[in-house]
Amino acid sequence: VAExxxxxxxxAIESRQYKSALKLxxxxxxxxxxxxxxxxLKALVLERLGKPDEALALCRQAxxxxxxxxxxxxALQLVYHRL
Numbered sequence: 001v002a003e004x005x006x007x008x009x010x011x012a013i014e015s016r017q018y019k020s021a022l023k024l025x026x027x028x029x030x031x032x033x034x035x036x037x038x039x040x041l042k043a044l045v046l047e048r049l050g051k052p053d054e055a056l057a058l059c060r061q062a063x064x065x066x067x068x069x070x071x072x073x074x075a076l077q078l079v080y081h082r083l
Contacts, residue, residue, distance in 0.1 A: 001028065001035050009041060013048075021045045036067040040075040047082050056083055 005028060012021035025042035032038050043058035059079055067073060 001032050001038055006037075006041075013041070013045060016048075018045050018049050022049065034065070036062040036065040037069070037072040037075065039065070040067075040072055040079060043079045044075060044082075047079055052083050055079060059083075 009021055009024040009028065012018070012024055022042070022045045025038065025045050028035075028038045029042055039058050039062040043055040043062065046052075046058065047055035059076060062072070062076060067076070
């Protein structure tokens with residue numbers, strides 16, 4: 001997924017606008033269903049919205065995709081740690 005598409009999502013997360021971040025993450029996930037980084041970012045947003053069960057399910061889904069890039073693995077680790 002291009003960084004320019006992820007920037008609005010990260011901006012929403014950093015400014016703690018989690019509801020709009022969830023909308024952005026869902027839209028990205030529908031366009032890129034095979035991108036584990038997008039799935040992990042959506043899990044991060046759900047965790048911060050207080051939905052740990054949904055976040056954990058997405059983390060498992062992302063883990064099953066067997067990501068190997070550092071950004072995805074670090075984000076996955078962050079979500080697991082917060083859960």
